[in-house]
Amino acid sequence: MKMKLSAEDMAPVAFTVALFVIWEAACRLFRIDTFILPAPTDIFAAMVKYWWPLLKNSFVTLWTTMAGFAIAVVFGIALGIVVGWSRTIYRGLYPVMIGFNSVPKVAVVPILIMWFGIGEIPAILTAFLISFFPIVVNVATGLATTEPELEDVLRALGASKLDIMRKVGIPRTGPYLFGALKVGITLAFVGAVVSETIGANAGVGHLMVQAGSNFQMPLVFAGLMALAIQGILMYAVFAAFERRMVAWAFRSSTGAGG
Amino acid sequence: MIALDNVTLTYPGRTGPVTALAGTTLHVRRGEFAAVVGPSGCGKSTLMKLVTGLIRPTSGTVAVEDKPVTGPVKLAGMAFQNANLLPWRTVLANVMLPLEIVPPYRQRFSRDKAAFQDKAMALLNVVGLGAFADRFPWEMSGGMQQRASLCRALIHEPALLMLDEPFAALDAFTREELWCVLRDLWQKLGFTVILVTHDLREAGFLADTIHVMSARPGRIVETRAVDFARPRELDVCYTPDFTQLVHELRGRIAEARQAA
Ligand SMILES: Nc1ncnc2c1ncn2[C@@H]1O[C@H](COP(=O)(O)OP(=O)(O)OP(=O)(O)O)[C@@H](O)[C@H]1O
Numbered sequence: 001m002k003m004k005l006s007a008e009d010m011a012p013v014a015f016t017v018a019l020f021v022i023w024e025a026a027c028r029l030f031r032i033d034t035f036i037l038p039a040p041t042d043i044f045a046a047m048v049k050y051w052w053p054l055l056k057n058s059f060v061t062l063w064t065t066m067a068g069f070a071i072a073v074v075f076g077i078a079l080g081i082v083v084g085w086s087r088t089i090y091r092g093l094y095p096v097m098i099g100f101n102s103v104p105k106v107a108v109v110p111i112l113i114m115w116f117g118i119g120e121i122p123a124i125l126t127a128f129l130i131s132f133f134p135i136v137v138n139v140a141t142g143l144a145t146t147e148p149e150l151e152d153v154l155r156a157l158g159a160s161k162l163d164i165m166r167k168v169g170i171p172r173t174g175p176y177l178f179g180a181l182k183v184g185i186t187l188a189f190v191g192a193v194v195s196e197t198i199g200a201n202a203g204v205g206h207l208m209v210q211a212g213s214n215f216q217m218p219l220v221f222a223g224l225m226a227l228a229i230q231g232i233l234m235y236a237v238f239a240a241f242e243r244r245m246v247a248w249a250f251r252s253s254t255g256a257g258g
Numbered sequence: 259m260i261a262l263d264n265v266t267l268t269y270p271g272r273t274g275p276v277t278a279l280a281g282t283t284l285h286v287r288r289g290e291f292a293a294v295v296g297p298s299g300c301g302k303s304t305l306m307k308l309v310t311g312l313i314r315p316t317s318g319t320v321a322v323e324d325k326p327v328t329g330p331v332k333l334a335g336m337a338f339q340n341a342n343l344l345p346w347r348t349v350l351a352n353v354m355l356p357l358e359i360v361p362p363y364r365q366r367f368s369r370d371k372a373a374f375q376d377k378a379m380a381l382l383n384v385v386g387l388g389a390f391a392d393r394f395p396w397e398m399s400g401g402m403q404q405r406a407s408l409c410r411a412l413i414h415e416p417a418l419l420m421l422d423e424p425f426a427a428l429d430a431f432t433r434e435e436l437w438c439v440l441r442d443l444w445q446k447l448g449f450t451v452i453l454v455t456h457d458l459r460e461a462g463f464l465a466d467t468i469h470v471m472s473a474r475p476g477r478i479v480e481t482r483a484v485d486f487a488r489p490r491e492l493d494v495c496y497t498p499d500f501t502q503l504v505h506e507l508r509g510r511i512a513e514a515r516q517a518a
């Protein structure tokens with residue numbers, strides 16, 4: 001693969017820059033109050049000025065997200081394999097999981113805070129809860145939807161259920177799993193930040209709430225910017241990971257070059 | 259080698275029981291090439307699953323090599339209308355899959371991997387895929403995938419090859435080419451074959467015996483021996499005797515469909 005940047009690759013950057021330029025222009029043209037909507041230059045100034053608290057709190061948000069997400073991945077894959085093991089279990093449990101998944105996890109945050117107190121644990125648990133179900137559901141779906149004919153081929157060779165899982169089920173689940181990871185990391189991030197805004201003593205969410213109550217709007221937006229950067233980076237890391245691990249699932253775009 | 263006696267199979271079905279086979283009796287000798295033809299939905303695929311032990315008969319007996327079938331038979335290679343190759347494996351790795359599962363190969367797999375690779379390459383060369391071993395299935399045409407699927411069904415030298423409409427999705431030229439590939443492999447290796455097909459010319463060209471099934475619930479209504487001399491060339495398909503055979507079989511199936 002050549003590392004040539006085409007117009008298509010540059011488009012997202014161009015759009016982002018354009019957005020900031022319009023934003024800045026609008027703020028100046030209509031003289032929008034900094035307490036309502038700070039201009040990008042004000043936000044960047046705040047980012048430079050408060051770089052240390054931003055970095056420190058970003059780090060807290062990052063690690064709580066990662067911790068919650070890591071637990072979700074481990075338990076999600078394990079439960080996904082159990083649920084996907086047989087089509088009967090899958091059919092029975094799938095609706096239950098979808099039900100659980102549709103409970104708004106944000107509603108649980110106050111309970112978690114009451115149980116575990118203000119701190120990082122509610123954020124980790126919220127990140128875990130919110131990203132757990134998509135992983136379970138995707139892994140289980142990947143396993144349970146193995147082509148019956150392929151299973152027949154292997155069973156006629158005398159393959160055990162475990163053989164079929166190892167040779168077909170689990171590799172086949174790859175695209176479902178990595179798709180879920182990509183979505184899950186974003187969700188975990190949302191969960192951690194929401195929990196921080198409700199009750200925490202560190203993290204970008206907490207920083208933003210504090211800045212808000214001190215009417216430091218540029219700092220609130222600087223926090224938002226820090227979140228956006230983190231969110232995009234995490235998504236990009238997992239998207240790249242997905243492309244590497246399950247290249248075969250992107251067959252049309254990888255091309256048939258010899 | 260294969261004996262189905264008075265086999266009935268009823269699926270529970272979501273909307274009530276479905277009897278796919280009723281009183282089917284079928285015998286296939288060791289090394290015989292048997293073809294099964296019949297109207298769509300008459301239970302041909304069901305018959306294949308019964309022989310390989312993937313499902314158990316509701317009544318009647320199924321025996322392979324004089325032993326009653328109580329579970330998956332473990333000596334069959336199978337290929338279906340869809341090649342069903344694993345998209346994350348190269349063609350070579352796909353073909354070697356059975357060696358990772360069937361004893362005694364599986365115990366020796368990591369030790370003798372190089373030898374197994376040679377074996378798989380030899381087979382791929384026979385079907386004309388030698389140059390494509392490192393490709394992924396989705397980089398190949400349907401006909402090429404079907405060749406690979408055939409190799410996968412044969413790599414572990416099964417005593418029994420079960421083919422369920424393996425050439426149905428191919429164009430006429432590729433199909434005839436693969437008939438010849440299958441004919442040569444069968445003549446060289448001498449396994450037993452049961453081939454399910456809708457193509458009467460395919461059955462006539464390849465098989466020793468053709469079994470005609472009735473509409474659902476299926477049973478064998480006619481068994482025809484095909485005695486064109488071996489080895490057969492494609493030219494045999496254009497002889498009057500062959501046309502006559504195909505014509506008669508066609509009539510038989512039309513009757514079977516009418517009766518439904
Ligand atoms: N799992 C199942 N549950 C219920 N009914 C089934 C099941 N599998 C097959 N059947 C029914 O049994 C009958 C025979 O099916 P089968 O797949 O054996 O037909 P077939 O002869 O292979 O058809 P075709 O030529 O179209 O492939 C059909 O009527 C089908 O609807």
Ligand SMILES: [Mg+2]
Pocket residue numbers: 302303304422
């Ligand atoms: Mg069928």
